[in-house]
Amino acid sequence: MGSSTKKRRRRIKQEKLYRHSHRVSIVLVIVVLLVLGGVLWGNSTTLRARYQAYQQQAAELRAQIELQERRADEIEEYAEFVQSDDFIRQIAEEKLGLVDPNEIIFRPVD
Numbered sequence: 221m222g223s224s225t226k227k228r229r230r231r232i233k234q235e236k237l238y239r240h241s242h243r244v245s246i247v248l249v250i251v252v253l254l255v256l257g258g259v260l261w262g263n264s265t266t267l268r269a270r271y272q273a274y275q276q277q278a279a280e281l282r283a284q285i286e287l288q289e290r291r292a293d294e295i296e297e298y299a300e301f302v303q304s305d306d307f308i309r310q311i312a313e314e315k316l317g318l319v320d321p322n323e324i325i326f327r328p329v330d
Contacts, residue, residue: 312318
């Protein structure tokens with residue numbers, strides 16, 4: 221009888237120890253999960269801020285691309301104009317003071 225009660229007490233003590241260690245393990249797992257969740261939440265906030273900054277930067281870059289494309293079109297049009305007879309005539313009139321042979325010039329009287 222004495223040995224069966226000792227075995228029983230020992231088994232009860234081991235079960236309590238097992239339950240206690242099991243509870244501690246569960247608590248540790250929960251704490252680790254909470255810490256990981258906090259870290260992930262913090263990182264997600266940082267990532268959202270970066271994402272918004274990148275979206276804004278992308279919009280600015282698209283606007284710059286559009287502006288540069290318009291500027292390239294203007295330069296191309298100007299390059300075509302420079303090759304034309306109208307441009308040569310305009311420069312000849314402005315810089316050299318030349319006129320067409322059938323053009324009448326009126327000069328103010330001083």
